[in-house]
Amino acid sequence: METVLSGLRAAAESTRLRLLALCALGDLTVSDLVRILGISQPRVSRHLKVMCEAGLLERVREGAWVFYRLAPRGVGAGVARSIVALLPEEDPDLVLDRTRLAAIREERGAKAAAYFRANADQWDDLRGLHGSDGPVEDALVALFADRGMGDALDIGTGTGRILELLAPHVERCVGVDQSREMLAVARANLEREDVRNAHVRQGDMYALPFAGEAFDGVVIHQVLHFAEHPTSVIAEAARVLRPGGRLAIVDLAPHEREELREQHNHRRLGFPGDEISGWCAGAGLKVRDVLDLPGPALTVRVWVAERPRIPDGAKLSNESLKRVAKAMPLLPIDQGSSQP
Numbered sequence: 001m002e003t004v005l006s007g008l009r010a011a012a013e014s015t016r017l018r019l020l021a022l023c024a025l026g027d028l029t030v031s032d033l034v035r036i037l038g039i040s041q042p043r044v045s046r047h048l049k050v051m052c053e054a055g056l057l058e059r060v061r062e063g064a065w066v067f068y069r070l071a072p073r074g075v076g077a078g079v080a081r082s083i084v085a086l087l088p089e090e091d092p093d094l095v096l097d098r099t100r101l102a103a104i105r106e107e108r109g110a111k112a113a114a115y116f117r118a119n120a121d122q123w124d125d126l127r128g129l130h131g132s133d134g135p136v137e138d139a140l141v142a143l144f145a146d147r148g149m150g151d152a153l154d155i156g157t158g159t160g161r162i163l164e165l166l167a168p169h170v171e172r173c174v175g176v177d178q179s180r181e182m183l184a185v186a187r188a189n190l191e192r193e194d195v196r197n198a199h200v201r202q203g204d205m206y207a208l209p210f211a212g213e214a215f216d217g218v219v220i221h222q223v224l225h226f227a228e229h230p231t232s233v234i235a236e237a238a239r240v241l242r243p244g245g246r247l248a249i250v251d252l253a254p255h256e257r258e259e260l261r262e263q264h265n266h267r268r269l270g271f272p273g274d275e276i277s278g279w280c281a282g283a284g285l286k287v288r289d290v291l292d293l294p295g296p297a298l299t300v301r302v303w304v305a306e307r308p309r310i311p312d313g314a315k316l317s318n319e320s321l322k323r324v325a326k327a328m329p330l331l332p333i334d335q336g337s338s339q340p
Contacts, residue, residue, distance in 0.1 A: 003055065007079035010054035015039070016047050017087060020070075021094055022101060023057055024084045026229055027067040036100040056080040064258050065269075072278075105228055108267075135293045136250055137165055139302055140219065143248050145169045149216040155205050155237060156223035160186030163198040170217065174210075176203035205233050213242045221250045224276075225268045231279045238283035244309040247285060249276060253292065253299040273301065280305040 011020055018037060022028060033044050048068055051057045055076020060067045070084070071077035087094060140162065144152065149170040154162040157175025159182065166173045177183050177200065186200045203209045206229065218237045224230040237247050254270040261269060277287045285305040293300045 003075040004079055007054045007056050007076050008083075010051050010056055011080070011083050013047070014093070015043070016051060017083070018093055018097055019044070019047055019068075020051065020056060020080060021084055021087050022097055023068050024070050024081070025098070025101060027060070027069045028101075029065055029067055032101075032104055033068070035104060036097050051080075056083075065261070108228065133161075136221075136300055136302065137161075139291060139293065140221075140248055140250070141165055141169065143246065143304060144217055151215045152217040152219070153208075153210070153215045153237075153240060154219045154221065155208070155233065156220065156226075157186055157200055158182050158221075160189045160198070160200060162219050162221050163190060163200070164193055164195055166217075166219070167195045167198045170197070172197045174198070174215075175200040176205065176208060178202060178204055206236060208236050208240055210240050212239050214240045216242055216245045218245070218247045219250070220247070222252075224249065224251050224271065225266045228267060230268070230271075230276075231282070234276070234279045234285075235283045238280075238285050238307060241285075241307045243307050245307050247280070247303075247305045247307075249280075249303040249305070251276070251301060253301045255298050257298065270298075271301070273303075276303050284308075 011017060015037065019033060022033060022036060030041060030044055030048070033048075034041050037044065048057060048059070052059050052068075055071055055074050056079060057068050058071045060069070070080050089095075144166055150172070152166050152170040152173040154160075154166070154173065154175040157163060157177045160175055163173050163175045163186070175186055175198065177186065180202060183200050183202060190198055190200070201209070205223065205227070218241055220233060220237060224233060227233050234247075234249070241247060252270040254272055256269065258269070260266040273290050277290065280287050280303065285307055287303055287305045289302075289304040291302040291304070293302065
């Protein structure tokens with residue numbers, strides 16, 4: 001009872017309610033919140049401190065940055081979500097806050113896009129900052145070579161290197177990237193290597209241009225640390241994965257190389273193992289293995305998750321789902337590609 005009362009007291013102020021609503025939309029720094037609310041940094045920090053102590057918010061340090069978000073668990077987390085659910089979306093202050101947040105995210109997106117454009121033809125060299133790609137590539141091949149997969153998807157394909165690796169082990173594979181410059185590089189690389197069963201297309205990793213259950217395997221290689229909403233990327237990967245399909249996530253373990261954020265636009269300085277495992281579980285996936293591949297300065301981490309198979313009996317007993325499936329067949333994977 002006291003925890004609930006403490007949470008209610010901590011949130012019982014208009015600025016704190018606005019902060020709570022914003023933190024429900026994703027990880028935000030004090031600087032982000034100062035820009036949105038237009039109040040001083042000490043005031044914002046004080047409000048955040050009170051709500052963290054009440055268990056409404058979680059404070060996560062990454063190098064020189066600190067992110068705030070709704071607490072993921074506990075009584076305070078339930079109180080925070082209940083309060084946010086009661087806030088009227090049409091409130092003028094909340095509408096203005098969301099508009100300013102959207103502007104900040106658009107600014108970040110433009111900065112990331114400019115970064116990718118500037119580095120499209122040397123992206124593989126930049127990936128060398130993580131150490132040799134050999135062990136990671138060997139691990140990915142081992143994960144997919146024994147599966148006899150039909151269709152595979154590479155989210156954030158970049159130069160198309162992952163497609164080159166997967167192509168010999170699948171019937172066909174597709175790479176998605178939002179950067180037209182990167183797609184041009186990937187196409188050139190696939191043509192140079194005479195890879196016939198792979199193609200790339202422009203697409204948003206938050207809204208993949210494919211029907212559900214379209215792929216037997218999905219790879220997210222060194223992408224999540226750029227993502228504003230990594231949970232949404234994983235959820236989309238789970239959506240397009242067939243039952244029994246496998247997801248491989250390759251990213252960095254937590255580190256303090258601040259220059260990667262400053263010079264290479266990394267949004268996150270690595271991920272704890274249980275964080276991504278939790279996100280996978282939330283998307284209905286079961287993490288089978290977590291593999292660490294230490295490099296000279298950074299550790300690359302590989303998460304292997306699978307979408308559980310639906311028992312045959314469950315399929316047969318649900319006739320309504322079978323009728324819907326017949327009435328709405330899956331879209332074909334190959335729907336054309338965007339030419340840069």
